[in-house]
Amino acid sequence: MDTIWKIRELSAEEQAIASRLSSELNISPLAGRILSGRGLRTAAEARAYIRPSLDSLHDPFLMRDMTAAVDRLERAIDSHERIMVYGDYDVDGTTAVALMYSFLRTQTDNLIYYIPDRYREGYGISHEGIDTAKAEGCTLIVALDCGIKANEQVDYAQSKGIDFIICDHHTPGDTIPKAVAVLNMKRADCQYPYKELSGCGVGFKLVQAYAQRKGIDKQQTYRLLSLLAMSIACDVVPVTGENRVLAFYGLRALNAHPSVGVLALMQVAGIEGKTITISDLVFKIGPRINATGRMKSGAEAVRLLITEDEEEARQYAQDINAYNQDRREYDTRTKEEALAQLEADPDNDKKYTTVVYSPHWHKGVVGIAASRLTETYYRPTIVLTAGENGIISGSARSVSDFDIYAAIDSCRDLLTNFGGHRFAAGLSMHESDLPEFKARFESYVASHIRPEQQQPTLEVEAEVHLAELDWQLYKILQCLEPFGPDNERPLFMCRGLINNRNTHAVSDRRHLHLDLTDRVMAMEGIAFGEGEKASHLQNGGKVDVCFYLEDNTFRGRTTLQMNAQDVKLNL
Numbered sequence: 001m002d003t004i005w006k007i008r009e010l011s012a013e014e015q016a017i018a019s020r021l022s023s024e025l026n027i028s029p030l031a032g033r034i035l036s037g038r039g040l041r042t043a044a045e046a047r048a049y050i051r052p053s054l055d056s057l058h059d060p061f062l063m064r065d066m067t068a069a070v071d072r073l074e075r076a077i078d079s080h081e082r083i084m085v086y087g088d089y090d091v092d093g094t095t096a097v098a099l100m101y102s103f104l105r106t107q108t109d110n111l112i113y114y115i116p117d118r119y120r121e122g123y124g125i126s127h128e129g130i131d132t133a134k135a136e137g138c139t140l141i142v143a144l145d146c147g148i149k150a151n152e153q154v155d156y157a158q159s160k161g162i163d164f165i166i167c168d169h170h171t172p173g174d175t176i177p178k179a180v181a182v183l184n185m186k187r188a189d190c191q192y193p194y195k196e197l198s199g200c201g202v203g204f205k206l207v208q209a210y211a212q213r214k215g216i217d218k219q220q221t222y223r224l225l226s227l228l229a230m231s232i233a234c235d236v237v238p239v240t241g242e243n244r245v246l247a248f249y250g251l252r253a254l255n256a257h258p259s260v261g262v263l264a265l266m267q268v269a270g271i272e273g274k275t276i277t278i279s280d281l282v283f284k285i286g287p288r289i290n291a292t293g294r295m296k297s298g299a300e301a302v303r304l305l306i307t308e309d310e311e312e313a314r315q316y317a318q319d320i321n322a323y324n325q326d327r328r329e330y331d332t333r334t335k336e337e338a339l340a341q342l343e344a345d346p347d348n349d350k351k352y353t354t355v356v357y358s359p360h361w362h363k364g365v366v367g368i369a370a371s372r373l374t375e376t377y378y379r380p381t382i383v384l385t386a387g388e389n390g391i392i393s394g395s396a397r398s399v400s401d402f403d404i405y406a407a408i409d410s411c412r413d414l415l416t417n418f419g420g421h422r423f424a425a426g427l428s429m430h431e432s433d434l435p436e437f438k439a440r441f442e443s444y445v446a447s448h449i450r451p452e453q454q455q456p457t458l459e460v461e462a463e464v465h466l467a468e469l470d471w472q473l474y475k476i477l478q479c480l481e482p483f484g485p486d487n488e489r490p491l492f493m494c495r496g497l498i499n500n501r502n503t504h505a506v507s508d509r510r511h512l513h514l515d516l517t518d519r520v521m522a523m524e525g526i527a528f529g530e531g532e533k534a535s536h537l538q539n540g541g542k543v544d545v546c547f548y549l550e551d552n553t554f555r556g557r558t559t560l561q562m563n564a565q566d567v568k569l570n571l
Contacts, residue, residue, distance in 0.1 A: 096231060408425050
């Protein structure tokens with residue numbers, strides 16, 4: 001499927017701001033354009049953006065119910081009550097539990113953690129988890145990355161003499177659970193300024209508020225930010241505002257002083273000793289933590305993240321790495337079977353959605369399979385597998401800016417449970433309702449999706465000449481990190497580039513080593529999966545290239561190079 005290149009258009013006002021920033025900061029017009037495109041209006045704003053400060057974090061007490069949450073947590077600790085830290089089994093949930101547990105164990109010994117079994121209990125607060133809390137003598141549960149729709153479960157806990165503090169970031173339902181405190185900035189009655197925190201981020205705000213109340217040194221809480229950076233990266237929340245500040249300092253903490261558990265994960269992932277980036281968290285660390293919840297138990301991920309014993313950490317990390325290998329095998333098999341289903345459907349090419357189901361697919365990999373199918377067909381996708389008592393469940397993944405949560409919500413009368421956000425969601429239903437769900441989901445998407453959302457799109461920062469890409473610009477780009485949703489790494493494009501001297505296919509002709517020129521300047525680079533275009537360039541043909549600018553060190557020499565994301569023949 002051909003990819004659309006969409007060049008960012010600046011308004012007249014943004015162009016004027018770009019020119020002013022270029023002049024006042026003594027930077028290139030291109031750099032000024034990039035800063036203006038980030039919504040920065042003044043030199044002071046640009047300097048503050050380039051140098052994120054923890055002092056810019058919002059007062060946690062601005063969040064609805066925060067005072068009540070801190071009051072209850074303080075009373076529980078002062079009265080030596082037993083506390084359960086409860087969280088989801090994915091990266092966001094397990095890092096949130098690890099963060100909260102790591103902080104609270106500095107305040108109390110009366111503490112346990114709990115991650116529900118993905119297959120036996122499912123997502124969110126379970127009766128089994130509450131019963132465990134009761135059996136363990138807990139009178140308070142701090143729930144993280146879940147609970148916003150757990151009305152009945154909270155009532156059940158209260159009947160057992162157990163209070164709840166809920167820290168969640170998912171979209172609330174029609175009614176808020178009757179917990180002691182429900183921390184969620186997406187509540188209609190919550191005035192907290194930043195709405196895109198991860199589940200771990202909401203948990204951190206509770207820690208921050210408690211520390212503020214008790215006069216605990218801020219540095220004690222900031223040491224936990226490495227866990228928060230992992231959640232921000234892996235839960236695909238916007239890397240803007242407060243999230244960007246938290247991710248920036250979380251990465252700094254992770255690189256400077258990783259915990260023994262995280263260091264062990266780096267070792268098995270093969271990235272020990274390098275500077276860890278958001279990309280490393282997303283593609284190296286995150287999948288291994290997620291695999292634990294998918295293939296075994298998310299509690300094992302928490303165990304690794306909170307351990308202070310190096311030998312334990314090494315063993316736990318090796319176990320988790322093995323789960324990830326198993327996950328990959330299930331992932332490949334599920335994708336192949338799902339593709340076979342779709343190819344057997346004569347109407348598949350006419351549809352706006354992908355909904356596939358098999359009773360024997362592993363529940364732990366349906367989310368990954370949904371992502372893989374989205375990459376193949378580029379349309380809103382749901383992958384489902386069998387549960388118990390005629391209930392099927394699965395994961396949904398979206399495309400571009402299409403709100404898949406709203407599409408699923410339109411079918412809520414057919415669902416036994418659902419939750420998530422505009423990019424990803426989970427859902428369950430009776431198997432007998434699947435045909436009607438598929439029809440209604442298809443109808444909703446067909447009537448709401450826009451043409452530009454039905455084709456992969458690359459958002460291009462600017463069309464440039466190679467001479468504009470210098471080290472000053474690259475240093476400014478580095479200052480925009482960490483990159484992620486809504487703060488994407490700037491993509492550039494050049495038209496009509498030709499072979500300079502040494503463009504050739506590599507790695508069994510699968511990839512393309514670039515050595516291109518616009519007749520003024522030359523630059524090298526790499527284009528993965530574009531090896532077949534070597535002959536076109538070697539024979540004097542032109543290409544248009546969409547690429548990231550990055551540095552490359554080879555034989556002690558560091559140069560700027562293109563990391564091509566798409567190469568199109570210029571005919």
